[in-house]
């Protein structure tokens with residue numbers, strides 16, 4: 620009879636997929652054998668992903684191997700936690716955005732994923748993006764609106780539009 624003692628020899632106290640020995644709690648990721656993560660915290664960077672799936676390869680493979688950094692909650696710095704960027708390509712809500720945790724602008728429309736989600740837009744669809752024109756302040760937009768309104772009234776007076 621054979622028995623697998625691997626779990627006893629290399630315990631994973633917080634059950635996050637990285638064995639205690641590898642979780643060196645240094646705050647610096649060196650490799651999967653020296654992860655720098657906390658051996659008693661299954662999610663050291665609090666981004667909703669267990670340390671063990673955050674393999675820091677820079678490549679998303681699956682929910683079990685996200686390639687994200689286990690010590691950086693927002694690996695690509697786009698304002699969305701690694702845990703909400705589920706890489707499905709389908710935007711569900713702010714907690715399941717479907718965007719790529721390794722791309723700041725998943726759909727390539729010029730707006731960061733975080734910016735799009737904050738505006739209620741789909742970060743996976745280049746035809747869905749925040750409406751505000753870059754470089755135009757809120758006051759500028761109000762002035763633009765007033766000018767358009769005046770122009771419309773002028774046109775009305777002239778009877779072009781009845």
Ligand SMILES: [Ca+2]
Pocket residue numbers: 631632633634635636637638639642658
């Ligand atoms: Ca562990």
Ligand SMILES: [Ca+2]
Pocket residue numbers: 661662663664665666667668669670673689
């Ligand atoms: Ca994590």
Ligand SMILES: [Ca+2]
Pocket residue numbers: 693694695696697698699700701704720
């Ligand atoms: Ca992110």
Ligand SMILES: [Ca+2]
Pocket residue numbers: 723724725726727728729730731732735742
């Ligand atoms: Ca985008």
